[in-house]
Amino acid sequence: MSQPDLSFLLKAEQPSAAAPEPEQPTPAVTAEPPEGSVSALIAELRAYQAELESQNKVLRYSQTVAESASERFETLFASVPLALMVVDEYDMVVQANSMAHRSFQPTERDRPLTALMPFVSDTDAPRVQEAFAQARAQGHSEVTEVVFTIAPNIRITGDLHIARIEGHQGDGPVQLQFLCAVIDQGPLLAERHALQQSAQALQQRNEQLHASEKRLEAVINSALDAIICVDQNGLITVFNPTAAALFQCSAQDALGSPLERFLPAAAQALAFAQLTTQAMLGEMTACTASAKELAVEVGVSFERHAEGETTTVFARDLTGRKKAEAHRSELEAQLRESHKMQAVGTMAGGIAHDFNNILGAILGNVELAKADCAPGSPVLESLLEIDKAGRRARDLVRQILTFSRNEPPQRTAVSLAEVVHDTERLLRVTLPPAIELHMQLQPGLPPVLADATQVEQAVLNLCTNAVHAIQGQGSERGSILVEAALVHPDQRLSERLGLAPGDYVALTVHDSGPGMDTATLERIFEPFFTTKPVGQGTGLGLAVVHGVMRTHEGGIDVQSVPGQGSRFTLYFPCLL
Known part of the structure; x- marks a missing residue:
């Protein structure tokens, strides 16, 4: 910066030598200012001038920064993808960005965006007014899921964020304004609704899965066959009540035990897991907890899942079936014996009737011959033996008839x-x-x-x-x-x-x-x-x-x- 020209002050102190001195009366002797005080004053003035210029420079920089910040705010206010508006304390919209105009005034025929509260639904109006009161007192507030009625068939659901702005105009009172941001929650609400539906569907599936597990558990617990589930290590994970009764072992004691404890031969069938999903092993010998052997019919099913493999063993007690088969065989033998005896009896009865007629003729003729014999005749002894044999034959025929008689007595x-x-x-x-x-x-x-x-x-x-x-x-x-x-x-x-x-x-x-x-x-x-x-x-x-x-x-x-x-x-x- 060039230094200011202060030479006129020195010229004022020293008049030109060429000018003639007028004749004046000799004044009284007065004191002149010393030359050093003037120089000090000039230096002070120059310093003050430099400080003023520095302050002016800072002021111009601050003004430039403020103008730049204002331009950035205006640019941000206009381009931010949110509906922003500045509302005064009387609910008048002082300023609104383009997003706010597109949201609240989609067409020219719609209601102009001059005030905010007319757009708020009657249900949410008390909450919005309370939010403005809170922003006035605390500086900021927010209210969620506010319904804004744009047109009879157009509504916006969004969150309203309010921030207090204090404006100063000279020495006048402070003017309160509110920066309002409306965040449209429509997509979020749709996503939230979709998530809720998904959560409900998931909950229903979980409930169905739980109900299915309950039904499966009820089926397993009420099954008439012993059901044993074995993990990939060959250890028992499921032991239903029928298995507990069949093997005479509680489920708590059986869980974690190897399958060989109860079905020694069935453990070899686990090798079929790589070949098929199920197999019938037929009759096997099982062992109870007290080492008692019993006959069972065994089938296995193999299942592969993410955690590994599970083998389900179905064992059916054959004790009752074997007893029934033995009893049936016994009854069949009795039936065959009865049929055989009935057939033999029928045949013997027919023979006995004919033989009885022959015996009647023989015994009758013997009696006639005995009557014709003289006492002491040697023939009489032979006739008596014939009569004795005939009567024995008659008794035998009576037994045969008794055996073969089918009519009730x-x-x-x-x-x-x-x-x-x-x-x-x-x-x-x-x-x-x-x-x-x-x-x-x-x-x-x-x-x-x-x-x-x-x-x-x-x-x-x-x-x-x-x-x-x-x-x-x-x-x-x-x-x-x-x-x-x-x-x-x-x-x-x-x-x-x-x-x-x-x-x-x-x-x-x-x-x-x-x-x-x-x-x-x-x-x-x-x-x-x-x-x-x-x-x-x-x-x-x-x-x-x-x-x-x-x-x-x-x-x-x-x-x-x-x-x-x-x-x-x-x-x-x-x-x-």
Whole structure:
């Protein structure tokens, strides 16, 4: 900066030498200012001038910066992608950017953007007014999800952010203005709504998955088969109640155990996981927690997932099936035996009728021949032997007819105790002295519906067989026990003997003979089957007993062990 020219001050102090001095009276002597004080004043003035120029420079820079900031604010205000507006304290819109005009006044026919509150819905108006009051007091505020009505069919939902602006005009009062920014939440609300729907759908899927898991758990827990799930390490992860009952082990104890603990052979089937998704392993031997073996039918299913592989083992207990099959085989054997005996009986009955007619002719002619013989004739002895053999043949025919008779007998109310006592008198007459006969009859036995003659015949046949068994073992001494008691057969015995439910009088004949083996027990009721030497037995005694019990709707049970004697029990239904 050039220095200011202050030479006029020096010229004023020193007048020109060429000018003539006027003649004046001599003034009084006055004091002149010293030359140093003027120079100091000039220097001070120059310093002040330099400071003023520096302040002017700072002022011009500040003004330039302010103008630049104002231009940037205007540019930002105009180009920011938000609806911005400046509102005074009377709700008049002082300034609004283009985004605000496009949002609040899409067309020229729409309401002009001169005030903000007319656009606010009646529902949100109290919240917006409260927000302005808060901004006036605290400097800023915001209110969310405000609905702005642009047109009858156009609405904007956005968040309103308010900031207080204080304006000064000279010495006048402070003017309050508010910078309002409207952030359109329409896309965000749509996204939020989509997220809510997605969350609801996810929640529904989770609930469905949870319900599916519950149903699966209920199915597994209520399944009649044992279900065991094994992880890729061969350890049990699921053990349903049926498995706990089958293997006699609680689920808490079984979880984490290896599969070999219960199914040693099934563990080898895990090698099939690489070949198929399921396999039927058939019948296997399983082990309970107490090391008891049982037969089971096993199937496996293999599943691959992100965590590895899971093997599901299905085990079905075959104990009941095997018992049912054994019982069925037993019933089938009884049915075949019954059919065979019925066929044999029918055949024997036909033969017996014809043979009985022949015997009648023989015995009749024997009687006529005996009448024609003189006493002491040697022919008479031969006729007596013929008569004896004929009568024995007639008794045999009667047994055959009794065995083969299919029509129901003439049954009446009979006391088994009386029938047994009558039979006892006949037995004691013919019983060898070395064989003891004991009777144990329960007092007060109810009557049964029976044919007394056939019951007596059955008891006689059983006791006769007992005597022959004792004598056949090589020992002359022995005992026969006849018992009678009221019983109620259990279900298994009833099914095995074909007895109807109810009470029965059980008549038992127990001997101390040698007993019978299994092969003999299977054939004792076959007609003409006997273990006696030739000529000593007909093989019809037990067949007749079997026929008697069949016609009386009862049953016969045999228990015999070699060396421990035999026990025959006849079940007669009680008379209701």
